[in-house]
Amino acid sequence: MLLQISNVYKSFGGKEVLKNVEFAVDYGEIHGLVGKNGAGKSTLVNIISGVLSCDSGAVELDSQPIDQLSVLERQDLGIYVVPQHATIIPEFSVAENLFLGVWLRKKAGLVDWKPMFEKAEQELREYGLPIDPRMKAKDLSLVNQRKLNIVRALFSKAKLIILDEPTTALSADERNSLFEFVLKLKKQGTGIIFISHYLEEVLKLCDRITVIRDGLSFTGYAADSVDERSLTNLIVGEDVELCTRTREPGAEKEPILECRNIKGKDLKDVSFRLHRGEILGLIGFPGSGAREICRGLFGLYPVESGEIHLNGREIGIPKEPAEALKHHIVYVSYDRHKEGIVQQLPIQENISLSILGSKLKKLMGLVDKEREIDNSTGYFKQLNIKAGSIYELVGNLSGGNQQKVVISKALSVEPSVLIIDEPTIGIDVKSREEILFLIDELTRSGLSVLYLTNDYNELLRVADRLIFFSDGKVVREAENDGFTAEQVIQMRDSVKGGAA
Numbered sequence: 001m002l003l004q005i006s007n008v009y010k011s012f013g014g015k016e017v018l019k020n021v022e023f024a025v026d027y028g029e030i031h032g033l034v035g036k037n038g039a040g041k042s043t044l045v046n047i048i049s050g051v052l053s054c055d056s057g058a059v060e061l062d063s064q065p066i067d068q069l070s071v072l073e074r075q076d077l078g079i080y081v082v083p084q085h086a087t088i089i090p091e092f093s094v095a096e097n098l099f100l101g102v103w104l105r106k107k108a109g110l111v112d113w114k115p116m117f118e119k120a121e122q123e124l125r126e127y128g129l130p131i132d133p134r135m136k137a138k139d140l141s142l143v144n145q146r147k148l149n150i151v152r153a154l155f156s157k158a159k160l161i162i163l164d165e166p167t168t169a170l171s172a173d174e175r176n177s178l179f180e181f182v183l184k185l186k187k188q189g190t191g192i193i194f195i196s197h198y199l200e201e202v203l204k205l206c207d208r209i210t211v212i213r214d215g216l217s218f219t220g221y222a223a224d225s226v227d228e229r230s231l232t233n234l235i236v237g238e239d240v241e242l243c244t245r246t247r248e249p250g251a252e253k254e255p256i257l258e259c260r261n262i263k264g265k266d267l268k269d270v271s272f273r274l275h276r277g278e279i280l281g282l283i284g285f286p287g288s289g290a291r292e293i294c295r296g297l298f299g300l301y302p303v304e305s306g307e308i309h310l311n312g313r314e315i316g317i318p319k320e321p322a323e324a325l326k327h328h329i330v331y332v333s334y335d336r337h338k339e340g341i342v343q344q345l346p347i348q349e350n351i352s353l354s355i356l357g358s359k360l361k362k363l364m365g366l367v368d369k370e371r372e373i374d375n376s377t378g379y380f381k382q383l384n385i386k387a388g389s390i391y392e393l394v395g396n397l398s399g400g401n402q403q404k405v406v407i408s409k410a411l412s413v414e415p416s417v418l419i420i421d422e423p424t425i426g427i428d429v430k431s432r433e434e435i436l437f438l439i440d441e442l443t444r445s446g447l448s449v450l451y452l453t454n455d456y457n458e459l460l461r462v463a464d465r466l467i468f469f470s471d472g473k474v475v476r477e478a479e480n481d482g483f484t485a486e487q488v489i490q491m492r493d494s495v496k497g498g499a500a
């Protein structure tokens, strides 16, 4: 075995997270690590990489104990974590990123660019990522940024690579391309730990799967884990009901939001309507205008001209989120770390951030503390946030529970238009269904939703109508009439370039 973990126990201030975990990864094995939000997956990864030490138990690499080694010492032995959020430096070239910390230098200390680019080109080709090493990393697609992170680990002679939710926000095609890349690593003998909440891909890609539940581990061969449903039940410990929206046929079509000829950098001419109580699915490649209009409606993307009508009345184009919030238009960003949470603040203050200037405002700029606690406690319970109390720091929560805080913050505004961009990132199957049920329920009392996600299976379960974006315009509209994800991909691809 490459990695062997036995009897691991870890608690945080009396909260037992891992009680007795056994886990092993062989050379050339892809090992799936799954569990509910807060089950302890990241804690286990941190124990493997050396960020945390376990309270008791053993961690061995190549049959040698590594418990006492630091993160850097473990990296030298070949353990690398590729986090979900690419750790590349966007303004640096691909080569500079690849050799970060070990840039090739001339005698005078200056960077020796020519050999550095040549070596980078050679390494990238060798590891199956033939991209231009001179390119700025920010210009790479999301999937190539993730691959660059993996190549960086390989270049540093990684034996064990831990991929933390590597397919988040990737399209179906990009996911497949990443899978091929990972399978190549497996063939070369690299051990891989693959963490994901997308059980379909875990079952497809992994040789073995370990489920962490109630602090314990259960390992089995993927081929024996009958299907997604039985794996879901093992993770959650109970049957999960899937949310399927039951639209009322002939529901009243009262427009609530209308965008007319919206133009801006990547927005060439966007017009569409959103009806009261409707969930409208937005589909399009990056840069097609789908994400740009979502952000533009919340003052996070520059819109130069056009009209936005809300409830039949023209409102100005928001220049900043506060202006959109005044109209009860809220956006949940795909990037919770940059635009969703403040790690250093407790849950209750994070949830309140969107309503400090409205619902919670008291005379003389004071905050209505009682209302703040009521509001946060309500969402804490409703979204089943896993934490000791509303006073726990958000930075201490698991990723999925942080996302629930972001959604609570958005719902606190009592939005009339909720714009959600990859809302279920990092959320486990049970929580995802709870959130979908909640959104479905809120639309029955008038909430209207713009829903943007690459997960078309999820989108098709909840959207009433779909609009397709290409080249900064809406180029096709369709009622969601029992389409499959494959059909949606075909429709999306057929409109690329602007043809309806």
Ligand SMILES: Nc1ncnc2c1ncn2[C@@H]1O[C@H](COP(=O)(O)OP(=O)(O)OP(=O)(O)O)[C@@H](O)[C@H]1O
Pocket: 012, 017, 035, 036, 037, 038, 039, 040, 041, 042, 043, 044, 386, 387, 396, 397, 398, 399, 400, 401, 426, 428
């Ligand atoms: N530094 C810390 N201090 C206190 N509690 C912590 C700390 N780190 C993690 N926890 C708690 O340990 C538990 C496990 O968290 P962990 O991040 O390992 O879960 P996870 O399985 O990775 O979840 P997710 O799927 O949501 O990312 C959570 O309840 C979390 O709040």
